Amino acid sequence: MAQRIDRVERLTNLLALLLETPRPLSLVEIAAELEGQYTSTGNALRAAFERDKAALRDIGVPIESEHRDDGSFGTYVYWIDRARYELADLDLEPDETRGLQMAFAAVRSTSGSAMTAGEEALWKLGGGDAFESAALVTASVPELPALPVLRDAAARRAVVQFGYHGRRREVDPYGLLLRNGFWYVLGRDHGHDEQRTYRVDRIEGDATIVGDGGAFERPAGFDPRDAFPADAKRFGVGATGDETAAAPTTASVRISADRAVLVERQLGSDRVTRRYKRGDIVVDVPCANLDAFGSWVLGLTDHAEVLSPPAARAAVVDRLRAIAATPPRTRRKAAR
Numbered sequence: 001m002a003q004r005i006d007r008v009e010r011l012t013n014l015l016a017l018l019l020e021t022p023r024p025l026s027l028v029e030i031a032a033e034l035e036g037q038y039t040s041t042g043n044a045l046r047a048a049f050e051r052d053k054a055a056l057r058d059i060g061v062p063i064e065s066e067h068r069d070d071g072s073f074g075t076y077v078y079w080i081d082r083a084r085y086e087l088a089d090l091d092l093e094p095d096e097t098r099g100l101q102m103a104f105a106a107v108r109s110t111s112g113s114a115m116t117a118g119e120e121a122l123w124k125l126g127g128g129d130a131f132e133s134a135a136l137v138t139a140s141v142p143e144l145p146a147l148p149v150l151r152d153a154a155a156r157r158a159v160v161q162f163g164y165h166g167r168r169r170e171v172d173p174y175g176l177l178l179r180n181g182f183w184y185v186l187g188r189d190h191g192h193d194e195q196r197t198y199r200v201d202r203i204e205g206d207a208t209i210v211g212d213g214g215a216f217e218r219p220a221g222f223d224p225r226d227a228f229p230a231d232a233k234r235f236g237v238g239a240t241g242d243e244t245a246a247a248p249t250t251a252s253v254r255i256s257a258d259r260a261v262l263v264e265r266q267l268g269s270d271r272v273t274r275r276y277k278r279g280d281i282v283v284d285v286p287c288a289n290l291d292a293f294g295s296w297v298l299g300l301t302d303h304a305e306v307l308s309p310p311a312a313r314a315a316v317v318d319r320l321r322a323i324a325a326t327p328p329r330t331r332r333k334a335a336r
Helices: 002-020 025-034 042-059 094-104 119-126 130-131 147-156 257-267 290-299 310-325 328-335
Strands: 063-068 075-080 105-107 139-141 160-162 167-180 182-189 194-199 203-208 250-255 272-275 283-286 304-308
Touching: 002 025, 002 042, 002 075, 025 042, 025 075, 042 063, 094 304, 147 160, 147 167, 147 182, 147 203, 167 194, 250 257, 257 283, 283 290, 304 310
Parallel strands: 105 139
Antiparallel strands: 063 075, 160 167, 160 203, 167 182, 182 194, 250 283, 250 304, 272 283
């Protein structure tokens, strides 16, 4: 661990040296200035410096180099172009700065950190006075461990793997969408060879990129807003609705006569699988998203009964038991 800290310190000092030097420096001069930080010499010194130079360039530091003829064998010298390294003055108008302040005041990250990246950026732009007033938060944007991986995979068109509903998924991430306070990833599920939608906060474990970028092409004109399922009960299900028995996608629900017309109008007559003489009906309801399915069933109170499959029925029963076990005062606060 100490070796890693030493290298971080050396990288920091190398960055500062190349930024502040009034003239380009050779490797020998750099090693002399950073006395004791490059302990090797010769080819080993060159190799260590090349690794450090590559590390700084990987994070966007523009290290420049040129060949300088010293009258014998010649050598390379190095420096950092400050004009390329430093952010130019954005020269924002007052109304533009205020617009940034209003945008930041309306959105908060759920990271819980003392100062978010947005706050720090606004301070640097001279908009710190935005924090002096308690502005109304109109959106809370969640930060999830899987999001950076999914964003990177979608940007590079790389395949991503993650766990979902107890199964390992392999997906071509076409895009991400923030809807109603939740992040969703939309793309082609390899196991089902069709487009599906997954809620990011329900991903189990880590999301990992598989292979290189450019592994797939998005459908022409793809727009996550248009591809987002209109029915939340279908999240995780494709157009054909095929899934394993362990993760059912449809449930049979009996609806009482006094709610039958309303439910049939909502779901469509093609979802009605049985009609009773007294007016009750049995409907086929999407249930891949058991939370959304449970909310729909409970919204019908005692006018709905889940008949099958057992997993969907058990999910609703467990939810009812949890509600019954909740103290009345807590339930009233949750309702408010």
